[in-house]
Amino acid sequence: MSTKPAKYMMSLFSGAGGLDLGLKAAGFINKLCVEIDTAAQNTIILNHPQWKLASQGDIHALTPKELLDEAGLKPRELTLLAGGPPCQPFSKSGYWATGDTNRLTDPRAKTLKAYLDIVGEALPEVILLENVKGIAFSEKDEGLQFFIDELNNINRVKKTNYHPNVIGLNAVDYGVPQSRERVFIIASRDGKHFKLPSPTHFDPEKCPDQGLPYLTAWDAIGDLDVDIWLDEVKPSGKWADLLPSIPEGQNYLWHTERMGGIPLFGWRTRFWSFLLKLAKNKPSWTIQAQPGPATGPFHWKGRLLSIRELARLQTFPDSYEFAGDRRAVHMQIGNAVPPAIGEFLGLEICRQFFGESVRRRLELIPEKRTDCPPLETPKAVPKKYLSLQGAHGAHPGPGKGPGAQKREQKAHANV
The missing domain is CATH 3.40.50.150 (Vaccinia Virus protein VP39)
Incomplete structure (x- = not known):
């Protein structure tokens, strides 16, 4: 042989x-x-x-x-x-x-x-x-x-x-x-x-009969829900209390004049990951490498994802251990x-x-689950954010935002 x-x-x-x-x-x-x-x-x-x-x-x-x-x-x-x-x-x-x-x-x-x-x-x-x-x-x-x-x-x-x-x-x-x-x-x-x-x-919404349906956040982490919030998954920072008002699968854009919330922000004036939440019945958004207090994706219940949840969404097995503090991990x-x-x-x-004969099924992807619950009901916007309500200008486009304008002004001042 x-x-x-x-x-x-x-x-x-x-x-x-x-x-x-x-x-x-x-x-x-x-x-x-x-x-x-x-x-x-x-x-x-x-x-x-x-x-x-x-x-x-x-x-x-x-x-x-x-x-x-x-x-x-x-x-x-x-x-x-x-x-x-x-x-x-x-x-x-x-x-x-x-x-x-x-x-x-x-x-x-x-x-x-x-x-x-x-x-x-x-x-x-x-x-x-x-x-x-x-x-x-x-x-x-x-x-x-x-x-x-x-x-x-x-x-x-x-x-x-x-x-x-x-x-x-x-x-x-x-x-x-x-x-x-x-x-x-x-x-x-x-x-x-x-x-x-x-x-x-x-x-499955676009190609219902074409093949296997996308695996979702619920398929990956539905059994890891945290009932009593640990310190590591408690949101913090200026926008933490706004998270419960954003529906599953949405981000800060929900609270602009073009979406269904109230206009607290200008259209595309923040990074896509700002206040971004998972939808349990959809695949996860891209896991970011630069964590911040307002950087998603967040759990559909308005909290941070635990380390094990982050790892599962990336298809690391549960046996995999990570060294370092939460930010490093x-x-x-x-x-x-x-x-x-x-x-x-x-x-x-x-x-x-x-020229090898290989298996087609991947061992590292999760199994499909059939017990996905309904979407969470968004909460009302807390009073402390209501003063932000009003008309907000949209982002003018690549290279034209406030940061780029400041850099351009500084360059002209140094000429």
Whole structure:
């Protein structure tokens, strides 16, 4: 009986190990994790004591050859190089606030070059890179073009044939109980093409008979409701008492002149995540990596989500432990690739690039529940907010908001 050859992977910017956990479920063996954040390192140690952490967490502190040596591998022996360089330089939120982002001139974008330097040294059979949609924005895709150009240089010098397959997917389409759009760049050393499989899950209101229905927040966390609020889930800050007045699935826009509440805010004058609440009968909104007192998604009962609820919405199993305080853990979970998406992509890499017969059902997604209760009834707006009622101007558009105007005025004053 023949056995499959071992599939070795190296993980860069490993974070809490979400992508790694999914790839492990797909059959990959982790040889080295590179992660700079101490809390995330400790999370990996808690859950995967057999995995090796690089001696230096800063990817710039070791040469690509040193990293390969620490993994115990030689060039061309690595099956998969996986990772998600920091996405802030290419994020949509930065563009909306300022009209542009620094992108490749942002110091954090150096991590993209570091990833490629390791590709050039290790020459893995497959590369997998995750990032936000902004890396591939039309006419603002410098990061993607840089990546392609550098791969072409590697191909020319090393006689490889990496051709990137740029794939945009929403995690909810593949069984994750969360709407989360990301771009993945996948390439094989011998130039094979990767095709994204058709979605397995669909919006039951738009496609009632097309396939499996979306998994919802209730499917993921319906059994974890907190009856007696712990300190960690009590909302705080200026807007905490406004949360009960916002219906499930809505955000602060409910209280604008275009929606059904009372006009307390201007249209699109805040980030989408401001006072954003889950609807128990819908998939979760994207879990944010930058927690704040008014940053959602919040629980449909108007409280913060517990750490275990956040983890479940990202498809981390209940056995997974996180190191650090609440803020550090929230950031780890919000920055993670949902493990189920790592599992999905890992299985497809095995099928499409290595010709393996793989299972189609993901082990890391929740089961569908049939006991979802009715929506919560919104409460009245507390009196202390009523003084805000009135006419409020809408946001003028990308790069034209108050912050951008102040920066422009300051620039003109310095001329």
